[in-house]
Amino acid sequence: MGLGADQFLQSSLIHMYSSFGGMGSAKVLFDEMPERNVVVWTALVNGYSKLGELEMARRLFDEMPEKDVIAWSAMVSGYVQEERFKEGLSIFNEMQVEGVTANESVLVSVLSACSHLGALDLGRWVHLYVERRFGHELSVNLGTALVDMYAKCGVLSASLQVFQGLPCKNVLSWNAMMGGFALYGHGRGALGLFSNMLRMGLRPDEVTFLGLLGAFSHGGMVNEGRIYFEGMTKIFSISPRLQHYACMVDILARAGLLEEATELIQSMPIEPDACVWGALVAGCRVHGNVALGTSIGEKLLEFEPGCAGRYVLLSNIYALAGRWDDARHVRVLMKEKGVDTRPGWSSIEVDGLVHEFVVGDKRHPYTGEIYRKLEEMGMRLAMAGYNVDTKNVLYDMDEEDKEVQLSYHSEKLAIAFGLIFTDSGTPIRVVKNLRVCSDCHLATKMLSKIYAREIIVRDSKRFHHFTDGQERRESPSVIRQLATLMEGLKKGVTHQMDLHDGPPNETIHASVFHSLADPTSNLNVPPSLETVWMRLSFDGVCSCSASNVRAEKG
DNA sequence: TGGATTTAGT
Numbered sequence: 110m111g112l113g114a115d116q117f118l119q120s121s122l123i124h125m126y127s128s129f130g131g132m133g134s135a136k137v138l139f140d141e142m143p144e145r146n147v148v149v150w151t152a153l154v155n156g157y158s159k160l161g162e163l164e165m166a167r168r169l170f171d172e173m174p175e176k177d178v179i180a181w182s183a184m185v186s187g188y189v190q191e192e193r194f195k196e197g198l199s200i201f202n203e204m205q206v207e208g209v210t211a212n213e214s215v216l217v218s219v220l221s222a223c224s225h226l227g228a229l230d231l232g233r234w235v236h237l238y239v240e241r242r243f244g245h246e247l248s249v250n251l252g253t254a255l256v257d258m259y260a261k262c263g264v265l266s267a268s269l270q271v272f273q274g275l276p277c278k279n280v281l282s283w284n285a286m287m288g289g290f291a292l293y294g295h296g297r298g299a300l301g302l303f304s305n306m307l308r309m310g311l312r313p314d315e316v317t318f319l320g321l322l323g324a325f326s327h328g329g330m331v332n333e334g335r336i337y338f339e340g341m342t343k344i345f346s347i348s349p350r351l352q353h354y355a356c357m358v359d360i361l362a363r364a365g366l367l368e369e370a371t372e373l374i375q376s377m378p379i380e381p382d383a384c385v386w387g388a389l390v391a392g393c394r395v396h397g398n399v400a401l402g403t404s405i406g407e408k409l410l411e412f413e414p415g416c417a418g419r420y421v422l423l424s425n426i427y428a429l430a431g432r433w434d435d436a437r438h439v440r441v442l443m444k445e446k447g448v449d450t451r452p453g454w455s456s457i458e459v460d461g462l463v464h465e466f467v468v469g470d471k472r473h474p475y476t477g478e479i480y481r482k483l484e485e486m487g488m489r490l491a492m493a494g495y496n497v498d499t500k501n502v503l504y505d506m507d508e509e510d511k512e513v514q515l516s517y518h519s520e521k522l523a524i525a526f527g528l529i530f531t532d533s534g535t536p537i538r539v540v541k542n543l544r545v546c547s548d549c550h551l552a553t554k555m556l557s558k559i560y561a562r563e564i565i566v567r568d569s570k571r572f573h574h575f576t577d578g579q580e581r582r583e584s585p586s587v588i589r590q591l592a593t594l595m596e597g598l599k600k601g602v603t604h605q606m607d608l609h610d611g612p613p614n615e616t617i618h619a620s621v622f623h624s625l626a627d628p629t630s631n632l633n634v635p636p637s638l639e640t641v642w643m644r645l646s647f648d649g650v651c652s653c654s655a656s657n658v659r660a661e662k663g
Numbered sequence: 664t665g666g667a668t669t670t671a672g673t
């Protein structure tokens with residue numbers, strides 16, 4: 110339906126108000142319009158959904174006299190951006206029932222939902238659908254969404270494969286792949302990827318460095334962490350944000366360098382948050398420095414009594430020190446002040462349906478079966494010599510109660526569900542929004558042997574792969590693929606750009622960083638062409654091509 | 664003509 114000139118103007122105004130969140134004005138204009146087409150409706154729906162007012166957006170959406178794929182897309186992405194992934198998928202489902210053909214935007218949002226939920230089956234289905242509809246040449250957006258989806262759903266090899274095949278990659282594509290390496294703790298892979306990214310002429314951003322540092326932290330690469338954390342500011346002019354500091358503190362504290370970590374926090378130009386302190390406290394716990402941990406936790410609470418993370422942190426430290434009364438007191442205090450905590454949940458996808466569980470959950474229609482399975486799991490674990498690791502329960506309740514509470518942790522419920530409702534021999538993939546506790550970690554490891562199942566748990570920070578009673582850090586097929594990928598990229602780029610006369614390695618890379626950070630410094634390694642190219646590109650000529658470099662050389 | 668899109672994480 111075409112609108113007249115006046116209405117076209119109104120429609121543009123509605124869009125303008127919507128995109129700035131001025132929904133009051135947008136709605137007034139909308140109500141005044143004598144006739145509205147799908148474009149105006151969508152602008153309004155999108156305005157509400159961008160503000161997080163999804164109930165309002167949904168009401169309008171349901172009232173729409175006609176909906177095209179863009180309207181559906183606005184609604185799906187609205188849910189996805191508010192982290193209401195299941196609802197986003199259910200809207201997508203409705204869209205298909207209505208017979209509306211999906212396009213790239215919707216599919217990207219759907220893949221994002223799959224990534225967050227760990228919904229691999231649905232993600233795979235979207236991949237097949239994309240190939241059928243758009244052929245094998247993936248667009249950069251869909252490609253990136255697929256790279257991210259496979260990485261977050263536990264299939265790093267598929268992620269790499271899609272990434273390699275992408276005809277066009279942007280910073281988001283590289284960042285998604287980098288994030289994948291971080292999830293699996295592939296420090297070296299991340300480094301190689303970073304190096305190749307630079308040589309492809311892309312400028313890393315703050316997300317790139319989050320991935321890089323995250324990969325270092327899980328891979329225990331302290332020196333690399335220091336070098337790249339410094340290089341981030343000095344070479345790329347990216348100021349570290351809280352998360353970067355948290356990563357760096359984590360790298361140092363994990364390695365037991367608690368003093369250096371403390372100094373880093375003290376030198377921060379921005380106020381450290383609970384994540385930053387939390388990384389230090391986690392280090393204190395691993396390296397047994399309870400005194401430092403407790404003193405930090407107490408100070409934190411004084412400074413910011415409204416922040417949930419800080420109560421949990423302090424409570425955890427008291428529990429670690431065995432100070433149960435104090436731990437409980439903090440929890441009570443938190444409740445009294447009405448501070449919200451994020452509830453823990455685990456999900457598992459079976460036959461395209463995502464099932465979610467919280468601790469002690471009894472809402473599922475198959476609750477009876479699930480709890481019978483849990484009982485069986487407990488018995489078989491006990492027979493295999495498993496001792497419940499009760500230090501994860503923070504209160505000083507009876508040991509028996511602790512065991513009960515632990516055995517109903519959400520990931521155990523999800524695993525029980527998976528054991529019942531998936532075919533024997535197939536992997537069980539569980540997603541948890543928080544970190545897996547050490548008791549569940551051990552139990553899951555043993556369950557993988559007892560039930561002869563590969564169990565893959567994705568928690569808020571990384572993947573845990575359990576096979577035959579072992580946690581598998583790196584899969585051989587991924588390592589092989591990684592080597593091929595790096596080799597391929599290296600060859601291609603070296604050939605095309607004549608940049609490097611030998612394989613890049615960490616030493617050269619570190620030197621390049623140092624030389625750029627301090628041009629007057631004497632290097633052990635003479636400045637390579639790569640250095641020259643990096644200087645060129647980061648002096649603001651990011652798109653400098655091979656011919657520029659050759660000109661510089663000549 | 665116009666309205667929808669992904670990485671991290673607040």
